[in-house]
Amino acid sequence: MNPSAKGMFFGLSLCQDRRFAVRAVMEGVTFSLRDSLTIFHELGIKCDTVIASGGGSHSGLWLQIQADVFNKRVKVCEVSEQACLGACILAGTGCGIFGSIEEAAVRFISFRDKVYTPIPEHVKIYNEQYERFRELYRANERFMI
Numbered sequence: 130m131n132p133s134a135k136g137m138f139f140g141l142s143l144c145q146d147r148r149f150a151v152r153a154v155m156e157g158v159t160f161s162l163r164d165s166l167t168i169f170h171e172l173g174i175k176c177d178t179v180i181a182s183g184g185g186s187h188s189g190l191w192l193q194i195q196a197d198v199f200n201k202r203v204k205v206c207e208v209s210e211q212a213c214l215g216a217c218i219l220a221g222t223g224c225g226i227f228g229s230i231e232e233a234a235v236r237f238i239s240f241r242d243k244v245y246t247p248i249p250e251h252v253k254i255y256n257e258q259y260e261r262f263r264e265l266y267r268a269n270e271r272f273m274i
Contacts, residue, residue, distance in 0.1 A: 155194055159199075179201050179202070182206055218234060
């Protein structure tokens with residue numbers, strides 16, 4: 130959680146093209162999100178399923194990468210404006226329209242049918258790559274100014 134952190138590519142070779150760079154960005158962003166999930170875990174916050182949103186939630190490849198990196202199921206909300214929906218749920222609950230946030234959530238939140246589940250072989254590889262990602266960060270942190 131370093132606001133000064135910079136991105137970098139590691140391990141690219143001349144035989145790789147832009148597809149490798151794009152996938153590396155997807156994996157790097159997902160590894161950073163895994164850092165956040167690790168903090169939740171350390172705080173005792175249970176999380177069995179991740180809900181994806183935003184532009185990246187339109188990429189099946191990226192959603193599968195997330196499921197594999199997090200080793201958790203990944204679902205996508207049907208509503209494209211999740212922040213607005215959340216604000217409406219909170220406002221409706223605060224005004225007494227709904228008895229609870231849970232009641233409103235059950236009424237208004239729905240998910241796409243497709244759920245992305247971790248693929249064990251990928252999870253093993255990504256666990257190893259995540260450790261490399263963390264080591265590379267620690268080794269280069271002093272250059273991120």
